[in-house]
Amino acid sequence: MEFTISTKRGQDLIDITSYIKNAVRESGVKEGLAVVFVPHTTAGVTINENGDPDVVTDIIEGLNKAFPVRGNYLHFEGNSHAHIKASFMGSSVNLIIENASPRLGTWQSVYLCEFDGPRTRRVLVKILDG
Amino acid sequence: MEFTISTKRGQDLIDITSYIKNAVRESGVKEGLAVVFVPHTTAGVTINENGDPDVVTDIIEGLNKAFPVRGNYLHFEGNSHAHIKASFMGSSVNLIIENASPRLGTWQSVYLCEFDGPRTRRVLVKILDG
Amino acid sequence: MEFTISTKRGQDLIDITSYIKNAVRESGVKEGLAVVFVPHTTAGVTINENGDPDVVTDIIEGLNKAFPVRGNYLHFEGNSHAHIKASFMGSSVNLIIENASPRLGTWQSVYLCEFDGPRTRRVLVKILDG
Numbered sequence: 001m002e003f004t005i006s007t008k009r010g011q012d013l014i015d016i017t018s019y020i021k022n023a024v025r026e027s028g029v030k031e032g033l034a035v036v037f038v039p040h041t042t043a044g045v046t047i048n049e050n051g052d053p054d055v056v057t058d059i060i061e062g063l064n065k066a067f068p069v070r071g072n073y074l075h076f077e078g079n080s081h082a083h084i085k086a087s088f089m090g091s092s093v094n095l096i097i098e099n100a101s102p103r104l105g106t107w108q109s110v111y112l113c114e115f116d117g118p119r120t121r122r123v124l125v126k127i128l129d130g
Numbered sequence: 131m132e133f134t135i136s137t138k139r140g141q142d143l144i145d146i147t148s149y150i151k152n153a154v155r156e157s158g159v160k161e162g163l164a165v166v167f168v169p170h171t172t173a174g175v176t177i178n179e180n181g182d183p184d185v186v187t188d189i190i191e192g193l194n195k196a197f198p199v200r201g202n203y204l205h206f207e208g209n210s211h212a213h214i215k216a217s218f219m220g221s222s223v224n225l226i227i228e229n230a231s232p233r234l235g236t237w238q239s240v241y242l243c244e245f246d247g248p249r250t251r252r253v254l255v256k257i258l259d260g
Numbered sequence: 261m262e263f264t265i266s267t268k269r270g271q272d273l274i275d276i277t278s279y280i281k282n283a284v285r286e287s288g289v290k291e292g293l294a295v296v297f298v299p300h301t302t303a304g305v306t307i308n309e310n311g312d313p314d315v316v317t318d319i320i321e322g323l324n325k326a327f328p329v330r331g332n333y334l335h336f337e338g339n340s341h342a343h344i345k346a347s348f349m350g351s352s353v354n355l356i357i358e359n360a361s362p363r364l365g366t367w368q369s370v371y372l373c374e375f376d377g378p379r380t381r382r383v384l385v386k387i388l389d390g
Contacts, residue, residue, distance in 0.1 A: 032258070033163075033165060033256060033258060033293075035293060035354050035356060037354065037355070037356050037363070039363065039364060039365030039366075039368060040365050040367075040368075041307070041308050041309040041315075041365065041367045041368055046217045046220075047171070047217070047220075047221045048171050048213055048216070048217045049171040049213055052205055052206065052207070054203075054204035054205040054206070054210075055171075055205050055210060055213050057204055058203045058204055058205050058210035058213065058214065059210070059213060059214050059217060061202070061203075062197050062201070062203075062210065062211070062214040063214070065197075065201075066196045066197065066326045067322050067325075067326065071322070071325075072321070073314075073318045073321075073322075074314035074317055074318055075312055075314040075315050075318050076312065076314070077312070080314075080315060080318035080319075080322065081322070083308055083309055083315050083318065083319060084318065084319050084322040084323070086308070087306045087307070087308050087319060087349065088218055088348055088349070089217065089218070090220060090306075090350060090353075091307045091353065091354075091368070092353065092354040093220075093221065093222065094165050094167065094221075094222040094224065094354065095167070096165060096167050096254055096256040103167070103169065103254065104169060105169030105170050105171065105252075106169075107170075107171050108169060108170075108171055108221070122365075124356055124363065126293060126356040128258060128292075128293060128388060128390045129390060130258045130259060130260065130390065162388070163293075163295060163386060163388060176347045176350075177301070177347070177351045178301050178343055178346070178347045179301040179343055182335055182336065182337070184333075184334035184335040184336070184340075185301075185335050185340060185343050187334055188333045188334055188335050188340035188343065188344065189340075189343060189344050189347060191332070191333075192327050192331070192333075192340065192341070192344040193344070195327075195331075196326045196327065218348055219347065219348070220350060223350075223351065223352065224295050224297065224351075224352040224354065225297070226295060226297050226384055226386040233297070233299065233384065234299060235299030235300050235301065235382075236299075237300075237301050238299060238300075238301055238351070258388060260388045260389060260390065
């Protein structure tokens with residue numbers, strides 16, 4: 001299955017855990033694997049803390065320090081920082097399905113990582129039974 | 131299946147390959163996929179060299195330079211560097227199972243990445259037959 | 261299945277998408293998951309833009325700034341930067357298979373990441389039906 005998210009900012013992490021949980025529930029799969037895949041090159045997906053929204057801000061700012069938005073980049077579109085961050089965060093995450101639900105730690109949520117927004121982004125979810 | 135690891139330091143990479151090999155063996159699966167998942171937001175999992183322990187030190191120090199332990203972070207717990215590192219390393223790794231064993235390169239081991247220890251960490255292993 | 265790639269430079273990203281597509285086609289699997297795994301500790305695999313080759317240059321240079329080739333590293337082989345980059349990019353990517361083909365975004369390609377070349381690198385592809 002797939003869904004779309006309209007991001008609101010240039011850079012943001014958007015909690016998409018509820019979409020993944022719905023996808024798992026609708027699949028009817030009790031035990032298996034859920035693979036979340038983002039088919040974009042300036043957006044990614046990661047798992048991190050949902051308890052304090054400052055963590056999201058700190059992650060984005062930490063990334064900006066290591067990979068500045070403006071730098072000596074060649075790519076004509078001017079969004080190379082976003083390509084680097086997307087490659088580092090990765091295009092997919094794996095979630096283990098137990099008892100018909102993705103198994104996440106207490107503080108873990110799945111985040112769509114927008115690095116070159118605002119845009120409409122697609123997210124694919126593949127459920128494997130097993 | 132799952133197991134726990136008690137980490138000893140604030141930041142460390144702990145070789146957990148033998149646990150994964152045991153999990154694959156006990157599953158009886160000959161060909162398939164092993165997904166290793168860490169249900170924490172200040173710890174991750176990666177694959178890297180097991181030949182020279184200096185590589186682990188260099189990885190941790192390299193990460194500290196790019197994402198300093200102390201910085202202008204907002205998160206009240208003061209461990210934002212650990213959240214960033216965990217997101218970058220990732221929550222899971224995939225291992226291909228061949229002949230009832232995870233297929234790893236000569237120098238590859240699977241490491242639990244502790245970035246906010248010492249703590250007791252859980253590691254989940256899901257084995258898919260196929 | 262597996263294949264080998266002879267890299268030409270010290271650091272490079274080599275588009276291996278056609279190999280993955282061939283592997284999926286030859287497997288005969290219509291719906292499922294393709295896991296691409298690199299059994300090396302100074303090479304990795306990522307997904308990024310194939311439209312403008314400057315993106316590859318910018319990614320490598322961005323990584324070099326965050327994790328310099330020469331630094332205060334302990335590891336005697338002098339390639340610690342390559343181990344760090346490989347751990348960050350990761351050893352594997354997941355691709356969802358739909359209609360007998362890996363589902364990729366318009367601009368996405370799969371890249372072998374060489375950080376300590378030139379060398380001959382192996383790439384493993386595992387196809388799961390489901």
